[in-house]
Amino acid sequence: MTRQQQGTFRTSMYWVLAVLAGLFLFIAFNYNDLSSTKGQVKVGKRQAESIASTFWSKRQVNPGSFQRTAILQDDTAVDGYISLHHLEKSYEKQFSHIHPLQYWEVTYYRPHDTKQYFTRINPFDGTVIGFGMHSSIASPYMDTGQMIDSAKAYAVEQLKQLQQQQPRQNVDIVYIGKSRESDGLHFTFADKQAKIGQAPMQVHVQVFAGTNQPNGFATSFAVPKADRSWFALQSKRSKIMTWVFMIGQFLLFVGALLVLYRKRRQGVRYGRGFPLLVLAFVLDLLINVNTLPQLQSQMGFAAIAARGNWMSDGWIGFFVEMTAILEVGMLYFITVAGGALAKDVMGEERWLSWRHPDWPIRVRNAAFRGYGIAIIWLGLQTLFYWIGQTYFHVWEQNDMGSSPWNNVVPALIPAAAWFAGINEEITFRLFGYGLLKKLFKKTWLALLIPAMIWALGHSLYPVYPVYTRFVELTIFGTLIGWCMLKWDLETVIFAHVSFDSILMSLSLLSDQPVRMAPAAIFWAILPLLAGVAAGSLQRMGKHIFQKDLI
Structure with missing residues (x-):
């Protein structure tokens, strides 16, 4: 073998070794992520749209008269908070079935219309975890003094439905406050027994404009101000x-x-x-x-x-x-x-x-x-x-x-x-x-x-x-x-x-x-x-x- 052939052979061997080393590092450090099915979406887009359609049809809304878009969303605030403080395992055990970090958001809308219906769906089991309506129509005056108890009862009912995996006999929530939006009143409650790190869970109930009836629900976590x-x-x-x-x-x-x-x-x-x-x-x-x-x-x-x-x-x-x-x-x-x-x-x-x-x-x-x-x-x-x-x-x-x-x-x-x-x-x-x-x-x-x-x-x-x-x-x-x-x-x-x-x-x-x-x-x-x-x-x-x- 000539000197030039020897140099070419050595170069080829170095290349092979470098590529094998890169492949080894990538697989060794990512093996668990590559082989695990944990966190894999199990409810597809079409299935999420079907769940949303059934949900709103039961509430006398005709989904067929709207256009729809389904987007896989992420609660970035909570996701970032638990990642920053290494609370992933604790969150997964306690709250992933109530407030999954990833969720489908199916929105029904009409171009240039003021009304939109949104549905949040758990991508791992198909549960509806949140819903409501957005509208820019001005809300008529509503007497909020008589609604807090109704909104609280509605929040407790929805929470109990979501907590079937880890049922609690008593769901203890306290009223925090309200905000008046164009599409109605939004009431916020805190769940005394639900907390991840220093972030308590909050429950939001929407009362639609004109109906004075609770018909919107979502959960969140109040991430501390410093974070x-x-x-x-x-x-x-x-x-x-x-x-x-x-x-x-x-x-x-x-x-x-x-x-x-x-x-x-x-x-x-x-x-x-x-x-x-x-x-x-x-x-x-x-x-x-x-x-x-x-x-x-x-x-x-x-x-x-x-x-x-x-x-x-x-x-x-x-x-x-x-x-x-x-x-x-x-x-x-x-x-x-x-x-x-x-x-x-x-x-x-x-x-x-x-x-x-x-x-x-x-x-x-x-x-x-x-x-x-x-x-x-x-x-x-x-x-x-x-x-x-x-x-x-x-x-x-x-x-x-x-x-x-x-x-x-x-x-x-x-x-x-x-x-x-x-x-x-x-x-x-x-x-x-x-x-x-x-x-x-x-x-x-x-x-x-x-x-x-x-x-x-x-x-x-x-x-x-x-x-x-x-x-x-x-x-x-x-x-x-x-x-x-x-x-x-x-x-x-x-x-x-x-x-x-x-x-x-x-x-x-x-x-x-x-x-x-x-x-x-x-x-x-x-x-x-x-x-x-x-x-x-x-x-x-x-x-x-x-x-x-x-």
Whole structure:
């Protein structure tokens, strides 16, 4: 064996060992979560909608005359409180059947109507745990002095129904106060016998406007003021960090325009990466449409005109389409400018044209290399969080916003991995590095600053303290940038896509009552399949784009 062959063999062995180590770390530290069915949703979206329909039909409300949206929600205040103080086991034993941290919220609404009916359903046993009506119609005067006893009796009745697993002979609640809303009066009671840590359980009863009858019920926990203040501070900091990210991203876009202006006479290739951008646009539009239920929930139902599950009209449809156009429009100019800068600061070989004869083998190698990097990345991330949780009181809260259940088609959620990989690697690695290298001439600075901007964009993830993800992704963003310099842009795109695809595929396995193994496996290996199919993709692209765009 020649010296060169020996070096190649050693390099291959190092790669294999690093990938195996990353896989071992990821599985070893996450084995319980990967193998456990605890916390897995057992009542699906359609079943929750059926339960809500039956519930309101018994109350002389015709659900068929309304549109509906079912969203898997999370009581973030209570979830954060018990996670912060390590009260998960105690809460699970005492209150998970009365006030589960995750719940389905099925809302019946009409576009531009003032009345909405909501139902909260336990996703583990199908119990209705809360319900009520929202309305902006002004409430007529009601004599509240005669209603407290009625509301209290109603609250006790509802609590006894929810406490069948752990029945109490006497439910002792005390009146706290009331608030007058447009849809009626809201009475609040405290349960003397129910408390988690320093947070007592509260019971809320709604008396509908015009009927003077209790017909709304919900539970909550009064998180102590000190904890609420801490979370409010964390939220404020994360929003500030996100704004800094948005400013940084916008400055990169402005920088791209300035680069293109300065190079306008140097034959900038405006078709660079055009097929990639077409793919990005299709993916972004698909993602936005798929997350329509979340968008409806966040922006309010009364102002939204929606048809069925897939299509929308009015301003929300315009919003979805314009978001995709703006995001991919910015990416287009950044891509062209990044390609122009790559020629100056990295060498053109760091990103091959898809028409280049070596492109298929380049992409094939990048797919396998990127997949290996993704597994190593998963292992290192797992180690990072183990160290953080063990020594720095880092912890993560549930995030229902990323649940596959809150998408029109849950199996399509890993498509977001492809848009994120393409968009973020071109923006922060290719162009970000190129621009900073051109300005400051320092490689380490050109790797670090774009990684920091990229890391700030993940500050809204529910990981505490909020600076945790900034530290994590600044480190990994810098390392990924180094991988681009060592190999090529295609490698880091595949590494990013593979990393996100694996994690999102696991969410399909863990969050669904019927495990979506075929879809999860498909998305998890798709980056490798795309790399293997690179030659066919190139031939197809050349057939579609006959004109030499590059």
